[in-house]
Amino acid sequence: MNKDKPTVTLADLTPEQRKELALEAKESIKAEREKKKGNYIAFKELGAEFIERNIAALTELHSVNENVILNVFKDFSPTLDIRKELYGIKDQDSFTTTLPDGSQSITIGYNVTISFDGTEPAGITKIKEYLATLSGNNVNAKKLSASLNLLLKPNGKTGMLKPNVVLQLKALREEYNDEGFDDGIEIIEKAQIFTRTTQYVRGWNYVTAENGQRKKLTFNFSV
Template sequence: MALSPEEQEQLKKLQQKQKSEKQKYKEDIKTFKELSAEFVTNNIDGLVDHQKNTEAIITMLFQDYKPLKELKQLVYGRKSQDSHTSTLKDGSASITIGHNVSIKFDGTETSGVEMIKDYLASLVDDNAKALKLTKIVNIALKRNAKTGFLNPAKIVELNSLRDDFDSPEFDKGLDIIIAAQIRTQNSMYVSGWKYIKQEDGRISKLEFRFTV
């Protein structure tokens, strides 16, 4: 069926509109890419300089803390720590220096997991508290689907349940899991806070954290 002159005119206008919209889309994409490149060019050097300055400051802080760290080890006897915190006596300011830590497992944790699960299965006490604790433990012992590792934060939570279970089997299984951890110190960081008096007299807490 042939189109009427009016329909042909409408079709022509529609095609022109679609062509115009397509062209505008291409131009918008081009403009976006140009502005995106300009954004990077205008800001990247300042960020690089900021990173260099931050790295220099953190390195200096670690060096500055070295004598204090040695004295701390002498006084308290503990040599291996991931972080160190110094706080003013009045609590108005504090600085923490340390390393971000990743935790994996060497494979021997499996026997600890099985020991705890066997212990849970042997419980004959079906009261609400026991059931709740068992559910918490089973969730905490669930492995990450991607890495296959246990969640270190959950292991810390389990450690707080020792008194609730009061069980040699539970304690031994948890000890095996903790001993299987492989701790690796990664990037350095500095964090802390300071209470600052504002112009209007209000006291605000300024917090910071820098990592390199």
């Protein structure tokens, strides 16, 4: 920075100079807006070109994946029949088959969404009634009560409990050891609705690369 350079303020400028400076600033702002507008148009055009280059291959790949997955499910059917007979399997959303040496494994299954049938508020009430009894205890109990009350807060979008709430509550069942708390969890559990959505195939395969290195390749497809 040059300390010897005099500082010029607006007051030092003539009306014509101030007018010229304001005009330059206006033009600069206009140019910046035009540049941003041009970049936005270029961004949209590049996005459209990107889709055009790749959408056909991805659409074709989806069809291939769908056929492969459906064939894998169909091929697993005889194994599944024997498995059900041996282990008495009923409602299970995924099945894993792995070689004894762990070198290859395939899991087939269904992605599942969890919702509630509307009766869960009764269970929430029972749990909150128990939590209210903790409010007069020590600081840690109050903190735990506050945390659980936050956990029981419905999702802002769906108005329902978060799907993972039941598992978290069940993990605390022994710690609380209260009949009302247990009843609340049971009501919430029974209110759950499990809906199968997409099918998937996941797994891994250990392969030997050209350099002789053993490598674990994983895959995960869903339709």
